[in-house]
Amino acid sequence: MASFQTYLVGGAVRDRLLGLPVQDRDWVVVGASPADLLVAGYQPVGKDFPVFLHPTTHEEVALARTERKTAAGYHGFAFHAAPDVTLEQDLARRDLTINAMAEGADGQVVDPYGGQRDLQHKVLRHVSPAFAEDPVRILRLARFAARFANFTVAPETVALMRTMVAAGEVDALVAERVWQELSRGLMERQPSRMFEVLREAGALRKLLPEVDALFGVPQPEAHHPEIDTGVHLMLVLDQCAAQAAPLTVRYACLCHDLGKGTTRKEELPRHIGHEGRSEKLARAVSARWKVPTDCRELAELVAREHTHVHQSGGFGPEARLRLLERCDAWRRPERFAELLWACECDARGRAGLQDRDYPQRAQLAADLAAAQQVDLGAVSAAALARGARGPEIGREVQRARLEALQARG
Template structure:
C-alpha cells in the first residue's frame, strides 16, 4: 500500500490557466523514497536525481527535492530528495512563479508563491532569491518573454538578473546549454523579446556581444526607415516568426548583419563591405556556442549573399548564374530556398515595409528551376563529342545553364 501523493506541476498547470494546449505533463511525488516507488512498480531513469516512469502511464515522475548551490555555473548543484521534502519546498526551487504551481489528484490548485496572480497581471517574477544560483534561468526567463510577449519582467527580477551578470554567473554557462535556450527562444512567437530582455539584463553583451554592438548604429534611412541596426534585427526576427520559418532561417537572420557593428564611425551610415565581416562574425558566434552545421552554414551564406539577393532584380542572366554558383544552389536547393526566405524576412523587417512584396525570392527560385531542367549528361556528351576535355566540359555545362536562363528571361 502506498502513502505518497502525486501532483501535476509546472508548465502543464501554467498553460491550463493561460488557456493554452498542454504539451507535456510533469509530475512530482511527495512523501516517498526511491525504494517505495520501485516497490510500487515505477521504473528508474536518470542519474542526477531520482526520476521514474509511472507503471501505468509511463510518464516521468520525479521525487520532490530541494537543491543547494555548490559551485559556479549550471552544474554546480547538489540535490536532496527524501520523503520529508514538502511540495512547497519542491516548488520553491523553481524559476518563475508561473512555473511554481501544482494540482492535486482532485484538480485543486496549489499556488504558494503567487503564480496565478502573476499570470493575471502578466508578470514574469522569480520565486525566490535562489533564482540567482542558476544562470540558465536568465536565458529561460528571456525565452518565456519571447513566448508570452505581453508579459513584463518584474523590476526586482530584472535587478536580480543584472546582479547575476555582474557577478560573472553568465560567463560560466556551457555552450550546449546556451544554444539550447537560444534556439528555443528563436522559435517562440516573438523572438525579439528574448534579445530585448537579455539586453536589459546585461546578458546580451556577455553572450552575444556581436549582436549588442548593433544597437545605436545607424543605417541609411532610404532603405531602413527604422534607422537603428539593432531595431532592424529585432524586426527581422519577428518577421521570421510571422512567416513560421525554421530554426536555421531564424539563426541566419540573427547573424546576417553582424558586420554593421564593426563599421568605422567615419563610414556611417553606410556599411560598405559589411557582408564579409558579417560572415566572419557569424562563424565566430557559431563556434562559440557550438551551433549545428545546418544553422552555421546557412548563417554564413546569408551574411555573405543577402545584399546580392536583394539586388538581383537588376541582374542579367550572367550575374544571376554566378549567384546560383556561389550558393551551390544545384546541389543544395533546400538551403538556397532558405537563403531566399531569410532575405525576404530581412527585406520586410523594416519600419513600414512589413507587407512589401519581395519578388526576388520567386524570381531566383524560378531561375534555379529553369537551370535544373538542363540535361547535364547531354550537354557533357555533346562537349566530349566536339573534342572538349576536362575544364572545357564544365564550361560547356555552364554555357547550357546560362542559355537556359537567357531563354527563360527572354534575354538574347
C-alpha cells in the first residue's frame, strides 16, 4: 500500500492561529489514490470529487486535487485528483491566503501563499488569479469581511472582483447559493461589512439593486442623524448583530426600508408611503433568491408595519388593537415578537441613538399578553346565550380584547 500524508487545511488552521474556537476540521490527503484509501479502510462519500470518511474519526478527508474552469458560473469546473498532486497545488485552488494554509501531523504550518502574513496584517487577499473563476468567492470574501470586521480587502482583490462583475460572472450565480452566503453573512458579527464589500466590488447592484439604491438617499435629520438611508440600514444590521437577533429578524431589517430607494426626488427627504413600496420590493427580493418562508413573511410584515409600531406609543387602545389584528398576532405571537425585535433594531440603528429606549416593544408585547388572557370560550358562550351568531360572536371577542387593552390604558 502506498504511503500518504494527511494535513489539516483551511479554516481550522486559520482559526487556530487566530486563537478562535475551531468549528469544522477539513483534511487533505497527499500522495494517495482512491484505491489506496479504500485499502486503508476509508469509506467513499464524494460524488463530484474523491471524498472519504476516516475509518476511526469518521471525519471527511479529500484527496489533494487541482481544478480548472470549463464553463461559466460556479458549477463549471473539472477536477483532477491523483497521487502526484502536491499540497501546494491543492492549496493554490483555495480562495483567500488565510484559508490556504495546512498543518501536518507534527504541528508545522505549511503556508506557501503568505496566509500568516495576511493574518498578522489583517488582510483578505486572493491566492491566485484562479479566484476569478468562481463568482461565489465574491460572496464568500464579503462574508469573511463581516466575520473578521477589522480586516481590510487587498486593493488588488477588490480590482479583481470588479473585473469579475464586469465580465458577468455574478450573473451566473444560482439563487440557492446566493441565499446560502447572504444568510451566513447576515449572521456574522458585523453584517454591514458584507454589504460594504459587495458594494465596493460592484456586486451589490447586481445581487441586491434595491439595497444598493438606498445609498445616497437622504432622510429627515430629526429622525435620522446619519441622514443617508444606506448608512442607516448598515447601522440597523449591526444593531441586529449586537442584539444577537435571529436570521428572520436580520433579513427583515435588511428589507424594511427598500421602498425609500424609489421615492421621487421632489418628495425627498421625506418618504411618504415607503412602507407599501418596501413590502412589494421585499417580496420581489425573496422570490429572486428563494428566501425561506419564515424570513420572507417577517420581512413583508416589518416593511409594512414598522412605522406603525414606532408610532404606537401615541396610539389609543383601539388603534393598538387594530395593529395586533393586522399582524395576526393572535395566531402568530412568535412572529409578532420578532416584528417588535426588528423594529427596536431599526429604532436603535441610527447615529448616536444605539442606546435609546424603545418602550413600544414592551408595551405592544404587554398588549398582546393582556388580550391573550381573554377567555374566548366564555365570551363566545355568553354571546351564544344571548342569541348571537357568526360575525356577532367575532365582534364580541374583539370587544373583550379591546376592554383588556383599555384596562391597560
